[in-house]
Ligand SMILES: *[C@@H]1O[C@H](CO)[C@@H](O)[C@H](O)[C@H]1NC(C)=O
Ligand SMILES: *[C@@H]1O[C@H](CO)[C@@H](O)[C@H](O)[C@H]1NC(C)=O
């Protein structure tokens with residue numbers, strides 16, 4: 337990077353000096369009057385440029401002080417569906433509430449809470465979104481939990497990907513300080529400025545992407561790139577953007593395939609990419625869960641390349657779904673797809689759980705981020721949900737619990753009544769769909785499915801849900817059971833994530849109470865006294881939960897963040913007009929029409945045919 341930049345500078349300098357000599361010769365050949373005209377012209381152009389700049393600056397300032405003023409979703413919240421829904425469901429509360437966005441936005445001066453003896457790290461912050469800090473006992477309890485998790489990580493695993501809380505050490509996977517980068521925006525949202533500043537220094541001085549090592553494209557994108565972009569947006573600190581742009585360039589080799597469908601692994605240091613040796617196919621959810629991050633990166637860097645590569649994948653998948661619709665699984669894709677010919681592997685399962693989940697999530701969320709240029713994704717989402725309801729949604733015999741099963745292969749459509757905990761993202765995404773103006777009936781499914789997700793916690797002796805639950809369609813006296821091999825719990829976020837969406841959009845405090853019970857169960861069984869929280873081996877046995885020596889980065893990035901947001905009294909401190917959360921709970925801004933021009937989106941009208 338550095339090398340090529342200095343070459344470019346050298347080149348520019350030489351060209352400039354040649355041009356300067358040439359211009360001087362021309363100037364001397366002009367008459368005095370001609371020279372005066374040219375001078376006047378230059379001055380006039382300069383004044384016009386200044387004027388345009390000032391007007392632009394003024395508009396920007398106005399936009400910042402009222403971020404939702406020209407929201408692209410204004411029409412949606414005024415539409416018949418949204419209004420009817422609001423009256424029907426929300427009572428006094430308004431969905432968009434005309435709020436000032438995510439906390440308050442500070443002006444250009446650095447009037448932060450930093451103490452006088454601390455020197456501000458970045459004196460020219462363009463803006464910083466401020467959060468009020470914990471407002472009630474439940475939120476304070478979540479902050480205490482975060483600090484406890486952080487104290488373990490800070491003491492025993494600083495700079496490592498994960499805390500190993502039982503052996504009090506650190507573990508690596510991607511080797512990118514995963515827990516630290518993933519938790520930065522959580523700290524700002526919780527008002528933990530001291531912890532944030534310390535972590536920021538680590539990112540500034542110790543995080544680099546030069547290791548000669550393969551990392552998973554999807555995980556690196558949602559956790560590291562998403563984390564950096566989100567914290568850049570919230571803090572206004574340019575250092576995070578520079579890191580994000582560096583990382584973004586190093587992810588691009590994964591897209592160098594004939595079809596543009598990326599390979600699963602990329603070597604950030606060596607600039608190479610490869611697929612998994614065992615199959616050669618890419619995972620559907622992985623190739624389709626990069627777009628929010630790449631679009632935001634293009635928006636803030638002005639480099640359209642990232643967005644172009646990622647949206648190309650979405651368009652390819654869209655074409656695929658259209659051609660695929662005649663097959664048994666309809667708009668649902670199997671979990672593997674070939675980067676060589678962009679064909680789905682029809683013998684692979686169809687699921688909204690592992691390897692399928694966030695394909696559906698990002699269909700909707702990219703539409704939430706971009707609006708009309710991603711309308712084809714909203715349409716795919718709508719069709720996919722119809723096929724989910726038709727092929728995958730069932731009710732148990734015993735108490736009519738709604739769940740989402742799987743197809744063991746796309747070509748045969750054999751139903752399997754098992755549901756990953758991961759599927760519990762769906763209620764939140766369905767609620768967001770209604771919020772964005774899609775069919776109101778999604779809300780009914782969202783409520784019913786979220787109730788089932790909650791019961792997968794509540795009906796276990798520990799109050800925590802297993803990784804996979806099997807449902808009963810026969811006339812037995814229970815609704816579901818868990819196999820021993822699936823009885824572990826990684827403290828995953830999906831259920832509390834959906835609880836937050838549903839609470840945020842309905843103000844029904846039942847969802848807060850459910851979340852509180854889940855939080856209490858986490859405290860009871862997963863807390864490690866010396867610092868941190870442990871994953872569990874068995875949620876079915878209160879006396880032998882089998883704490884595991886690992887704290888996942890999504891526990892602090894997502895689970896605790898969503899719990900904190902769920903318990904917030906003032907839900908307008910965050911609103912879905914202005915933010916879209918990526919798959920790792922990193923809030924990114926919804927892009928307005930004027931932002932979209934920087935993406936240079938090639939709106940391909942053939943996708944609508
Ligand atoms: C990148 O980080 C690693 C680990 O912190 C360090 O050993 C290495 O020297 C750094 N490389 C550069 C180019 O800064
Ligand atoms: C995506 O990129 C590939 C490779 O550059 C190209 O062949 C393909 O036509 C593109 N697909 C779409 C849908 O734009």
Ligand SMILES: *[C@@H]1O[C@H](CO)[C@@H](O)[C@H](O)[C@H]1NC(C)=O
Nearest residue numbers: 733734809810811812813814
């Ligand atoms: C369940 O159904 C089977 C066959 O359909 C029947 O033989 C059995 O008696 C039923 N059991 C109960 C508890 O209803």
Ligand SMILES: *[C@@H]1O[C@H](CO)[C@@H](O)[C@H](O)[C@H]1NC(C)=O
Nearest residue numbers: 783784787842844845846847
């Ligand atoms: C709140 O949500 C719960 C669970 O979905 C539901 O049983 C209850 O009726 C809801 N309350 C209101 C006032 O809508």
